[in-house]
Amino acid sequence: MRRPTWCIVRGSTGNTGSNRRRWDGSARARAPHSEIAITARDRRNTTALLQAVKERQLVVLVPNCNSKDITGSTGTLALVRKTNVAEGGVNASLKGLWRVRVEKVLEEREYARVRFTKAKEIDEASTRKSRIMQVVLGQVDEFAKLIPGIPDEIIEAFRSAETPGKLADLCACSPGFSSEERLDLLNTLGAEERLEKVSRHIERQLTALRELANVKMIPECETCTELTDRILESEPNLRGEIASEFLNHVVQKHPGELLGLIAEKYGLAFMTRRALK
Numbered sequence: 001m002r003r004p005t006w007c008i009v010r011g012s013t014g015n016t017g018s019n020r021r022r023w024d025g026s027a028r029a030r031a032p033h034s035e036i037a038i039t040a041r042d043r044r045n046t047t048a049l050l051q052a053v054k055e056r057q058l059v060v061l062v063p064n065c066n067s068k069d070i071t072g073s074t075g076t077l078a079l080v081r082k083t084n085v086a087e088g089g090v091n092a093s094l095k096g097l098w099r100v101r102v103e104k105v106l107e108e109r110e111y112a113r114v115r116f117t118k119a120k121e122i123d124e125a126s127t128r129k130s131r132i133m134q135v136v137l138g139q140v141d142e143f144a145k146l147i148p149g150i151p152d153e154i155i156e157a158f159r160s161a162e163t164p165g166k167l168a169d170l171c172a173c174s175p176g177f178s179s180e181e182r183l184d185l186l187n188t189l190g191a192e193e194r195l196e197k198v199s200r201h202i203e204r205q206l207t208a209l210r211e212l213a214n215v216k217m218i219p220e221c222e223t224c225t226e227l228t229d230r231i232l233e234s235e236p237n238l239r240g241e242i243a244s245e246f247l248n249h250v251v252q253k254h255p256g257e258l259l260g261l262i263a264e265k266y267g268l269a270f271m272t273r274r275a276l277k
């Protein structure tokens with residue numbers, strides 16, 4: 001699958017016409033209910049964005065693999081909050097509103113115009129206490145424990161999500177999701193089904209994090225201690241081989257610590273050389 005190409009649609013809500021234009025292709029699938037920061041570089045995209053500001057501040061972002069035909073695609077209707085014309089493009093902060101379905105491309109000149117409707121999402125507000133919602137909130141808590149640096153506001157935003165659909169879309173904005181996964185989540189209209197998928201992705205990320213958390217530091221690691229003893233006790237001509245085994249183990253099991261050691265010892269020298277280039 002090719003990286004999704006983004007289209008931007010502007011116009012009014014409901015069944016009325018609107019304008020769309022192709023995105024540069026560097027953007028990722030955007031979930032509704034999220035804050036979105038984008039940079040438009042393609043002239044068609046920048047024109048559509050600035051045009052939207054002059055009118056109702058609404059655009060639709062449509063990821064699409066085949067940019068020639070976006071009819072039937074699911075996209076995100078977004079409110080343009082702020083634009084800033086910069087060198088090489090337009091920076092914009094948007095607020096994702098809801099999923100829309102592109103019904104028809106009406107015209108495509110300076111920027112394209114499409115007709116779209118609100119996608120029928122199945123997301124009951126009363127399912128706040130649903131099982132899957134509790135599962136994901138538990139996963140979020142575990143995440144916060146394993147990565148202590150996550151700001152409280154972000155965790156609080158997850159906790160205050162009102163429905164499974166909103167919680168799923170918030171989670172989908174986190175950096176752990178690939179473009180393909182985001183696109184799949186955008187196209188999943190059933191809120192609980194979407195949250196189930198999110199939960200499976202988070203569980204995979206948690207498994208990797210739990211493994212990392214279980215790895216002991218070099219001074220407490222039995223393998224490291226044993227290999228060090230063997231190096232110290234062996235004949236000098238055999239040390240190279242054991243040292244290589246030791247290094248392989250450290251690269252496999254303590255990559256974070258290894259990078260930390262290199263950064264501490266040589267970081268400044270690397271930075272200085274880079275600055276001189």
Ligand SMILES: [Zn+2]
Nearest residue numbers: 221223224253
């Ligand atoms: Zn070790």
